[in-house]
Amino acid sequence: MDKTQNNKAWFLVLPVLVxxxxxxxxxxxxxxxxxxxxxxxxxxxxxxxxxWFDEMLHSDRMWDALGKQALFSAIILAIEVPLxxxxxxxxxxxxxxxxxCLVVMALPLLIPFNVVGTIWQIFGRVDIGLLGHTxxxxxxxxxxxxxxxxxxxxxxxxxxxxxxSLVALLxxxxxxxxxxxxxxxxxxxxxxxxxxxRYIELPKMQGVLLIAVLLRFMDSFMIYTEPFVVTGGGxxxxxxxxxxxxxxxxxxxxxxxxxxxxxxxxxxxxxLISWVFYxxxxxxxxxxxx
Amino acid sequence: MAQITLKNLAHSYKPNATADADFALxxxxxxxxxxxxxALLGSSGCxxxxxxxxxxxxxxxxxxxxxxxxxxxxxxxxxxRNIAQVFQFPVVYDTMSVGDNLAFPLRNRGMxxxxxxxxxxxxxxxxxxxDILKRKARGLTAxxxxxxxxxxxxxxxxxxxxxxxxxxxxxxxxxxxxLRTQLKALHRAFGHTMIYVTHDQTEAxxxxxxxxxxxxxxxxxMGTPEELFDRPAHTFVGYFIGSPGMNFFDATVxxxxxxxxxxxxxxGASYAPPKGRVQIGIRPEFCVxxxxxxxxxxxxxIEDVGRHRILRGTVAGQQVNVTLPEGVPVEAxxxxxxxxxxxxxxxxxxxxxxxxx
Numbered sequence: 001m002d003k004t005q006n007n008k009a010w011f012l013v014l015p016v017l018v019x020x021x022x023x024x025x026x027x028x029x030x031x032x033x034x035x036x037x038x039x040x041x042x043x044x045x046x047x048x049x050x051x052w053f054d055e056m057l058h059s060d061r062m063w064d065a066l067g068k069q070a071l072f073s074a075i076i077l078a079i080e081v082p083l084x085x086x087x088x089x090x091x092x093x094x095x096x097x098x099x100x101c102l103v104v105m106a107l108p109l110l111i112p113f114n115v116v117g118t119i120w121q122i123f124g125r126v127d128i129g130l131l132g133h134t135x136x137x138x139x140x141x142x143x144x145x146x147x148x149x150x151x152x153x154x155x156x157x158x159x160x161x162x163x164x165s166l167v168a169l170l171x172x173x174x175x176x177x178x179x180x181x182x183x184x185x186x187x188x189x190x191x192x193x194x195x196x197x198r199y200i201e202l203p204k205m206q207g208v209l210l211i212a213v214l215l216r217f218m219d220s221f222m223i224y225t226e227p228f229v230v231t232g233g234g235x236x237x238x239x240x241x242x243x244x245x246x247x248x249x250x251x252x253x254x255x256x257x258x259x260x261x262x263x264x265x266x267x268x269x270x271x272l273i274s275w276v277f278y279x280x281x282x283x284x285x286x287x288x289x290x
Numbered sequence: 291m292a293q294i295t296l297k298n299l300a301h302s303y304k305p306n307a308t309a310d311a312d313f314a315l316x317x318x319x320x321x322x323x324x325x326x327x328x329a330l331l332g333s334s335g336c337x338x339x340x341x342x343x344x345x346x347x348x349x350x351x352x353x354x355x356x357x358x359x360x361x362x363x364x365x366x367x368x369x370x371r372n373i374a375q376v377f378q379f380p381v382v383y384d385t386m387s388v389g390d391n392l393a394f395p396l397r398n399r400g401m402x403x404x405x406x407x408x409x410x411x412x413x414x415x416x417x418x419x420x421d422i423l424k425r426k427a428r429g430l431t432a433x434x435x436x437x438x439x440x441x442x443x444x445x446x447x448x449x450x451x452x453x454x455x456x457x458x459x460x461x462x463x464x465x466x467x468x469l470r471t472q473l474k475a476l477h478r479a480f481g482h483t484m485i486y487v488t489h490d491q492t493e494a495x496x497x498x499x500x501x502x503x504x505x506x507x508x509x510x511x512m513g514t515p516e517e518l519f520d521r522p523a524h525t526f527v528g529y530f531i532g533s534p535g536m537n538f539f540d541a542t543v544x545x546x547x548x549x550x551x552x553x554x555x556x557x558g559a560s561y562a563p564p565k566g567r568v569q570i571g572i573r574p575e576f577c578v579x580x581x582x583x584x585x586x587x588x589x590x591x592i593e594d595v596g597r598h599r600i601l602r603g604t605v606a607g608q609q610v611n612v613t614l615p616e617g618v619p620v621e622a623x624x625x626x627x628x629x630x631x632x633x634x635x636x637x638x639x640x641x642x643x644x645x646x647x
Contacts, residue, residue, distance in 0.1 A: 179379065179381075181377040181378070181379055181381050182381050184343075184348050184375070184377065185375070185377060185381040185439075185442075187347075187348060187367075187368040187369065188346065188348075188368055188373065188374060188375045188395075189394055189395040189398055189442065190368075190369040190395065190398040190399060191394070191398055192398070195398065199383040199385060199386060199394075200383065202385075203383075203384045203385045203428075204384075
């Protein structure tokens with residue numbers, strides 16, 4: 001086929017370029033700009049070079065916040081992925097109940113983040129919350145506003161409640177694509193239930209599970225709204241994740257420079273991990289398509 | 291190993307089936323001899339796979355019993371029946387190596403590792419995969435995957451039967467022939483009962499000692515390839531076996547004479563007046579064209595298939611095929627169709643009627 005050369009065609013991508021520039025590139029560049037400057041208000045800026053990066057690399061507070069963020073992601077991934085698979089394995093394959101389960105599972109996903117936070121904020125309150133009050137009545141000393149462990153537990157249970165459905169739905173889609181013949185062959189080969197899972201279901205779910213892990217990792221590693229609404233980062237600094245701390249630093253203390261510097265490093269970490277995931281996934285696809 | 295008996299077996303996918311049409315398998319009594327090589331032949335959707343899955347226990351029949359030897363296994367799980375089955379589309383365990391795939395059924399039964407190793411070697415040699423035993427099964431071609439499936443089906447020596455559900459569909463023609471020959475050799479060597487489902491008659495006729503033809507949920511005939519060719523028990527068998535299939539004409543039959551389109555034809559045997567719709571059937575191989583006698587034949591086209599030619603034509607508007615051996619010329623004046631009388635079969639309501647000599 002002959003290709004038509006017409007450089008005017010570039011004008012057709014212009015709207016997208018403009019849109020992306022305003023929505024992503026320019027804000028990011030603003031952050032880059034802040035990260036190499038210092039300000040005392042009044043819209044006056046002084047060149048700071050890489051000082052902020054240097055300071056942030058040695059800031060215990062920020063590394064601590066990043067550590068908490070990473071721990072949170074690790075815990076919720078460790079719970080949500082196995083739990084999601086378990087739920088998917090036990091969902092009915094077809095019929096009315098299959099549709100019913102799908103709708104119920106999708107419900108938490110449809111609720112806005114701040115509303116989820118509010119729901120759990122109230123749900124967990126010892127004075128009026130159903131969960132908090134019940135636990136108190138059972139004689140369990142639970143109070144997410146004063147006990148760090150309780151605060152963490154509340155946030156983790158909330159995230160599991162909110163997002164396990166996503167993993168389950170993805171895993172369910174993966175399971176549905178396995179032809180019946182695989183299960184029949186496994187019966188003929190006298191494979192145990194575990195072997196069926198290990199050698200048939202898990203390999204077939206591999207692709208969707210990687211996507212699920214990637215989505216859940218990115219999302220939980222950047223989590224802001226829900227902990228902000230439920231605990232506000234407390235008690236003390238117990239649930240002050242990196243995203244919360246950066247906002248505090250940038251807007252609360254007006255330390256734009258250091259916050260911007262760490263934000264950029266934060267961004268690069270996420271980018272790096274996502275890139276590793278992407279590479280692994282595309283390599284898997286290649287191996288599959290051989 | 292055991293003889294497999296199907297007793298009053300029928301299956302319906304609907305609950306409370308009563309009407310004939312509700313049944314995927316109509317009631318049948320059937321015995322698969324121990325050590326036989328059977329082909330289950332029929333068009334798509336005639337119940338072949340259903341029957342196979344009932345034998346292997348993947349499906350519980352809604353009616354009737356399945357017996358292995360004297361033991362009733364109708365309610366026994368697949369694992370208890372000790373059956374191997376190979377499916378139409380390759381099933382391999384992607385994350386395992388080729389060798390582990392072959393060893394899987396043996397390991398699950400807790401066989402001795404030394405025995406497993408030698409057995410896997412044997413099977414690998416048979417399917418020509420000794421070199422890639424260590425390779426991961428993921429990413430192999432469909433051909434190779436299906437060979438692994440076949441290998442896994444044959445790896446156990448103590449199975450009651452090996453069932454094949456159109457296993458060569460995805461394999462390329464050259465390899466098909468080779469694998470079929472190997473299956474046949476394997477059958478001779480170990481004497482397993484083998485049931486081979488296919489809709490390809492060449493495959494069925496070359497593989498099996500006995501061919502079982504199914505039509506509309508029923509076994510319509512079981513016999514040697516020769517019997518199916520010479521004496522099809524049902525018009526479907528006549529039409530389905532042979533290339534092209536048998537020609538059928540509506541006729542009236544009296545004694546050893548049949549009348550088709552007002553023309554009287556001699557028959558090879560004598561018949562009591564049959565009831566229902568009467569037809570005579572004749573294979574294209576036993577039709578000849580002559581200048582006089584017989585039925586008027588109008589030639590529409592000639593197909594050269596290499597070994598012979600097929601004349602497609604009509605008799606009184608009805609499609610008829612005639613096979614012409616190589617080297618015999620087509621004469622324009624030869625427009626009368628003659629049949630070899632002893633090769634004519636008589637059918638009443640689609641079922642063959644036995645004549646008296």
